[in-house]
Amino acid sequence: MSIDRPSVLIVEDEPELAQLYASRLGRAxxxxxxxxGNEALESIDENVDVVLLDRRIPGLPGETVLETIRDRNLDCRVAMVxxxxxxxxxVSMGFDDYLVKPVAREKLTDVIEQLLLRSTYDEQLQxxxxxxxxxxxxxxxxTEAERKSSQEYARLEDRLAVLRARVDETVSELLEGDSYRQLCRDITRESLLDE
Structure with missing residues (x-):
């Protein structure tokens, strides 16, 4: 992910709609x-954080663009819009979220924020x-005595505690959104049914 403002690439064949999305998102x-599709692949690099990708676009279809993004191992999130x-x-597509048009500004922004948060969570977990x-x-x-006498080990334990707190905080933020709370409930319910 980029250090400054997050970068969003909108891949949309209707110029008016693409510009509407861009104007809605340009402040943040x-x-x-x-x-x-071809222009999309030329525009995607390691600085793009989120791609909003239409499935029906000229040139390469959205599914092919998505596969290419994943094949290149680009560190970006992709929402099909x-x-x-x-x-x-x-089921076999490698997107991170799926939105059906028309999409309200708030929903678009919420999805981007959730995808950025999930990227942070992935980095934190790693x-x-x-x-x-x-x-x-x-x-x-x-031995325990060796570990207790090591400053490096003490720093390692401190770092682990900080990371654990950050991961817990990010999980709480992820669960604040109703759709992700429902997703977690569904996953838990499925796990219980499989037992």
Whole structure:
């Protein structure tokens, strides 16, 4: 993710709609637009945080653009923003969220914010598990006396505590949104049914 304002790429073949989205989002994000699949792939780089991608666009279809983004391992979130009602074909698609047009400004902004928050959570989890694995390794290889006398180990424990608090805080923020709270309930319910 970019350090400054988050970057959003709008991929929409209707110029008026693309400009409407851009004007709605321009105050909070750095916004670029692309009007077909080829232009979208030329515009996407490691600085793009979120892509709002229409499924029906000239040139390469949205699904192909999405696959290419994932194949390139670009660190961005993708929300499909389309007039196509979801069907079972979405199961194999690698998007992060799916919105059916028309989309209200508040919904568009909420989805972008949730996707940015999820990106932060992913980064936090990666660092948390990296630090936690170091602690587990040292716990298994060093005696308690060695660990207690090590300043590096003390810093490792402090860092792990800070990361745990940040992850917990981000989870709370994620769960504030009704759709994500419902998603967590659904996942929990499915897990219980599978047991």
């Amino acid at each position: 994000y750095d916004v670029e637009t692309a009007y077909d 389309t007039a196509i009602e979801p069907d079972f074909d979405i 660092e948390f598990f990296a630090v936690a694995s170091k602690k587990v390794l040292l716990d298994g290889r060093k």
